[in-house]
Amino acid sequence: MTRIKTPSPINASSRRPPLVHLLCAATLFSGFVFLIQSSLFTGGGRVGNVSREDVEILNGFQSSVQQCVANRGLGLTAHIVDHCTLVMKFPEGTNSTWYNAQFKIYEPLEYSYDVCEAILLWEQYRNMTTVLTREYLDVRPDGWLEYAAKRIAQLGADKCYNRSLCEENLNMTLPGRAPFHPRQFRTCAVVGNSGDLLKTEFGEEIDSHDAVIRDNEAPVNDKYAKHVGLKRDFRLVVRGAAQNMVAILNGSSDEVLIIKSLTHRDFNTMIKQIPNPVYLFQGIVLRRGAKGTGMKSVELALSMCDIVDIYGFTVDPGYTEWTRYFSEPKKGHNPLQGRAYYQLLECLGVIRIHSPMRSQRKQDWSDVPSREMIHTAHSAALRLKKDQADDLGQFSSCKVWGNVDPSTPLPVSGSPDMSKIRKNSNYNKWEILPVESLRKEARDQYKSMEGVSLYKMDGNKLDDLVCIRHSESSV
Ligand SMILES: *[C@@H]1O[C@H](CO)[C@@H](O)[C@H](O)[C@H]1NC(C)=O
Numbered sequence: 263m264t265r266i267k268t269p270s271p272i273n274a275s276s277r278r279p280p281l282v283h284l285l286c287a288a289t290l291f292s293g294f295v296f297l298i299q300s301s302l303f304t305g306g307g308r309v310g311n312v313s314r315e316d317v318e319i320l321n322g323f324q325s326s327v328q329q330c331v332a333n334r335g336l337g338l339t340a341h342i343v344d345h346c347t348l349v350m351k352f353p354e355g356t357n358s359t360w361y362n363a364q365f366k367i368y369e370p371l372e373y374s375y376d377v378c379e380a381i382l383l384w385e386q387y388r389n390m391t392t393v394l395t396r397e398y399l400d401v402r403p404d405g406w407l408e409y410a411a412k413r414i415a416q417l418g419a420d421k422c423y424n425r426s427l428c429e430e431n432l433n434m435t436l437p438g439r440a441p442f443h444p445r446q447f448r449t450c451a452v453v454g455n456s457g458d459l460l461k462t463e464f465g466e467e468i469d470s471h472d473a474v475i476r477d478n479e480a481p482v483n484d485k486y487a488k489h490v491g492l493k494r495d496f497r498l499v500v501r502g503a504a505q506n507m508v509a510i511l512n513g514s515s516d517e518v519l520i521i522k523s524l525t526h527r528d529f530n531t532m533i534k535q536i537p538n539p540v541y542l543f544q545g546i547v548l549r550r551g552a553k554g555t556g557m558k559s560v561e562l563a564l565s566m567c568d569i570v571d572i573y574g575f576t577v578d579p580g581y582t583e584w585t586r587y588f589s590e591p592k593k594g595h596n597p598l599q600g601r602a603y604y605q606l607l608e609c610l611g612v613i614r615i616h617s618p619m620r621s622q623r624k625q626d627w628s629d630v631p632s633r634e635m636i637h638t639a640h641s642a643a644l645r646l647k648k649d650q651a652d653d654l655g656q657f658s659s660c661k662v663w664g665n666v667d668p669s670t671p672l673p674v675s676g677s678p679d680m681s682k683i684r685k686n687s688n689y690n691k692w693e694i695l696p697v698e699s700l701r702k703e704a705r706d707q708y709k710s711m712e713g714v715s716l717y718k719m720d721g722n723k724l725d726d727l728v729c730i731r732h733s734e735s736s737v
Pocket residue numbers: 355356357
């Protein structure tokens with residue numbers, strides 16, 4: 263978990279004047295708690311100039327985020343609690359339509375976030391690999407024995423006691439090294455499945471992106487072209503949808519399929535029939551930020567694109583049902599929580615939101631904090647989080663290191679008997695694409711990362727990365 267605190271409803275205060283004393287006491291007390299917290303946060307005792315400066319930087323950043331939410335939030339407002347904590351509030355009287363039957367509550371209208379954690383997490387994604395690879399399994403401690411087993415449904419054992427059995431299950435979906443690189447694309451469109459897409463004609467705009475990422479069984483055809491476009495590059499699917507991959511990929515031999523959770527031995531028969539690459543997603547589970555495949559698509563996009571535009575996420579106020587552009591409404595989940603979180607992400611410079619209520623607005627992002635400002639805030643958040651004695655370089659979050667000699671050829675995904683079906687597609691171009699042929703920004707990134715690929719371990723921590731160095735000959 264990213265320690266992004268949601269949802270945490272804050273009780274509306276109904277205080278009467280005699281309580282003023284109490285309030286003062288409470289204010290003093292929370293000031294006191296705040297001091298304790300901030301000294302804990304800075305690693306204890308270091309309340310010197312440096313951290314005060316960082317607190318200032320973050321306070322300034324919070325103000326920019328607040329202004330951005332005021333401009334773009336369609337009624338949402340941001341309330342600064344301290345240099346890291348921000349509460350997003352929906353206007354009073356907002357209808358909370360989603361009922362949590364388990365806890366017998368409606369969705370709250372307020373959400374509290376740790377912006378420092380959020381900025382550290384999402385900036386980290388810009389340098390990350392989010393596809394499962396062979397080198398990752400090789401380097402991660404117990405990668406083959408324990409972790410690989412977790413990615414195969416119905417293995418019949420809790421661990422890979424028989425490694426070749428596990429390889430047989432996985433190697434259809436297992437590239438040797440990262441097939442996609444940070445900053446590989448300049449612009450990416452992430453297209454959700456919301457019925458809102460039918461209210462706009464974003465098709466051409468979506469297709470003008472360098473890469474388009476879609477979701478589950480979303481149809482792409484002439485019928486919906488003006489609303490959702492026709493370009494197909496990536497598709498993130500849950501296991502249930504993956505059962506259908508032949509039909510889903512029909513008509514597009516290049517669309518890369520990325521399965522969110524587990525592969526299943528039965529999938530391999532299907533994979534052998536299609537020319538497309540099929541991979542497994544390797545990222546984290548943001549349980550509380552926002553739900554659904556949409557969030558995973560944002561993670562995937564951020565790991566390879568500079569600019570991430572999202573379409574078809576239900577993020578406008580006032581809807582009452584969860585619709586899809588190609589089918590009947592289905593049961594929805596947490597619309598307000600999602601909306602608040604996506605708005606925060608826009609104002610942290612992570613995504614840009616496109617929706618019916620924003621379609622008339624001219625494409626002006628000047629009120630979103632700039633890359634420079636985000637970079638400065640990121641550094642401040644990092645210094646506050648880590649003890650200053652720590653190395654704060656770009657590899658300070660690496661927990662496990664591995665070396666791979668880039669001149670040793672690793673097998674590409676698939677199996678030898680697939681060469682015929684894949685002969686006429688470019689399925690393995692990604693895996694054998696030399697770094698030299700990437701766009702300049704990606705090459706520069708590769709150089710400044712010294713040829714190191716970063717992967718998340720299990721998820722929730724910021725500093726448990728698996729880092730794999732591709733020795734200097736390739737840099
Ligand atoms: C909230 O929902 C109720 C019942 O569905 C409706 O009568 C009311 O007009 C809604 N209020 C707003 C502000 O949308």
